[in-house]
Amino acid sequence: MPSVSFTPNLRRHVYCPPVRVEGATVSEALARVFEFSPRLKGYLLDDQGSLRKHMVVFVDGAPARDRKRLSDPVRDDSEILVMQALSGG
């Protein structure tokens, strides 16, 4: 199962421990995380479900390309890292 971890800056606001979850895409993996931390969804995604403007998701070190539907594929041993983009200051 891919692993998902989050920028430490999120921990002050919302429950987001590092986890291993099932999923073949970034979207599927995050959906599993949101099941046990529903509030986290609004911190990562905007009202239309797109990745927030100044957030970035790395999959095995490369930024995910589909910011709208988060359809980038992940492997069973992938590391998904949710970070703040420097663009946000």
Add this chain to the structure above:
Amino acid sequence: MPGKLYVATRKGLFTVVDDGGWRIARVDFLGDNCSTVLPTAGGETVFAALDHGHFGVKLHRSIDAGESWEEIEAPAYPPKKEGDEDWADMHGRAIPHSLKLIWCLEADHPSRPGGIWCGTIPGGLFYSPDRGDAWQLVEGLWNHPLRRRWFGGGMDYPGIHSVCLAPGDANCVRIAVSCGGVWVSNDAGRNWTCDGEGWRAEFMPPDQVNDPAIQDVHRLQVCPASPEVLWAQHHNGIFRSTDGGARWTELRDVPPSAFGFACAVHPEDPNTAWFVPEIKDERRVPVDGRLVVNRTRDGGKTFETLHRGLPQEHAYDLVYRHGLDVAGNGELLAMGSTTGSLFISENGGDDWLCISTHLPPVYAVRFVPDDG
């Protein structure tokens, strides 16, 4: 009830109390951008809006007078249906269906206890009937064709910064949009019109100067005791209506300047209002480096420029549109500035006490209203 004031700032929410002298009693959300605050009548329930930047806009609620806070659902724009396009503003820029800022929160008419209005950027008005447990976009306004005329003033997108209700007609709700004019609903928010006369917008081409739906109203206030009297601080000056907003009169020749953002209206006297003048739109600092408050007590025929207790040299405080508030007795005022100054007056603005000059930039000041 002892005086209590909430101060929403760029770096947290401050609580200021009068327990034998005004002092800062506590800070919540330290380091976080607190865009606005709403204590409801009696002060037990308080709302604080946060803008976390990267992580989006959040809403917190206290039900114990600010002693503890819980995050609640923030208003959210409904999912776009397949084929829905973002409307463009009048300049052709797409306006997203996504919350960018909670700009104002207001309690509903007392006949609907628990009702809360929320004005946002990029221009959606939301309503909660249950103290913020659930929010709904006010569709009649969001889908109004004239919304296509709106545009951002200073912000990328248009926004609703003023929601005005008054005792009496519970169905009358007024809002002001920057830039999008003053809108009124006479059926508690279902249908909306924008048709006031007398506005003037220097920033538009000559044929659109008087268009009510593009006016850059900075702040709208209604006199609670005389709700037919409205005051507006506008990008071009100060406007007043005595007929509920059908006709507006611009008050010209207001020294030292008619430019500004904030406006407060006496709760009982519709002829008394306060403003904080700045030089002009291109130079948003006090005239001659002197921070002053302008007060009229005759409906805008004349203004007194009040300065006792305020810095009178090299003061560059800008008071944002929610940075001035008056309490229910009409004598107690608070004013907070972008340079972190906080002042309180207990005599209608004649004299000002400096509470701090070291706060983060102040977005909003709000007294706890008396219980009902």
